[in-house]
Amino acid sequence: xxxTEQLYGQVTRLLHWSIAALMxxxxxxxxxxxxxxxxxxxxxxxxxxxxxxxxxFLLIVLRVVWxxxxxxxxxxxxxxLWGLAARLGHLALYLVMVLVPVAALLRAYGGERAFAPFGxxxxxxxxxxxxxxxxxGEALHxxxxxxxxxxxxxxxxxxxxxxxxxxxxxxxRMAGRRRAGL
Numbered sequence: 001x002x003x004t005e006q007l008y009g010q011v012t013r014l015l016h017w018s019i020a021a022l023m024x025x026x027x028x029x030x031x032x033x034x035x036x037x038x039x040x041x042x043x044x045x046x047x048x049x050x051x052x053x054x055x056x057f058l059l060i061v062l063r064v065v066w067x068x069x070x071x072x073x074x075x076x077x078x079x080x081l082w083g084l085a086a087r088l089g090h091l092a093l094y095l096v097m098v099l100v101p102v103a104a105l106l107r108a109y110g111g112e113r114a115f116a117p118f119g120x121x122x123x124x125x126x127x128x129x130x131x132x133x134x135x136x137g138e139a140l141h142x143x144x145x146x147x148x149x150x151x152x153x154x155x156x157x158x159x160x161x162x163x164x165x166x167x168x169x170x171x172x173r174m175a176g177r178r179r180a181g182l
Contacts, residue, residue, distance in 0.1 A: 003070040007173050012070065015063040016174060019097075022056045027149055030142075054117040057101035064094060075173050086158070093155060096148045103144060107137020 002009045008016070029045025036042050067074075077086035108115040110133025114125045162170035 003074045005073065005075060007176065008075065009070070010176070011066055012063075012074075013174060013176055015059055015066060019056060019059050019063060022052055022059070023148075023152065025052055026056065026145075030145070051117040053101055053104060057105070060097050060101065064098065067094070089151070089154065089158070093148075093151050096144055096151060100141060100144045100148055103137045103140035105137075106133050107141060110134045110137065 001011055003012050025045075026049060029042070029049055032039075032042045033046055077083045077090070105115075109123050110126055110130030112125050112127065112129040115122045159171055162168055
């Protein structure tokens with residue numbers, strides 16, 4: 001269940017791949033919206049954005065708590081400049097992963113519509129809306145989400161480097177398989 005120095009544990013892997021799948025869904029929907037405008041297909045994705053985002057936020061919070069609980073047990077990022085880059089890249093991913101939904105929640109809390117992603121009201125509508133909350137949330141949520149997508153793309157590229165050039169078993173550790181010789 002827990003991480004070891006050789007392998008990410010089941011909980012880490014479940015959280016990682018669940019978050020990845022839900023983010024793919026979110027970015028697919030927003031990408032379709034940007035490319036196609038308002039269509040029934042896009043409406044389907046956009047209509048799920050708030051509930052999926054809520055689940056994502058809860059999983060991200062769990063992921064951060066779990067990562068902190070396993071901090072001393074996880075596979076090492078390695079020494080030198082590449083190890084430092086990996087640590088900083090992961091820190092940036094975690095930070096932006098948290099800030100994107102926080103900005104959306106700030107916007108929703110200050111907004112004129114109740115926030116009820118699954119039909120259960122989390123917080124009521126603000127009358128009048130709290131302008132600075134809505135403005136800040138709107139300014140940050142989408143822009144930081146695209147930054148997150150860029151960080152994810154860099155993350156995926158580096159997985160390719162680890163697998164294709166360095167052949168160090170990084171993907172196997174996150175997939176739950178030990179590489180021969182570890």
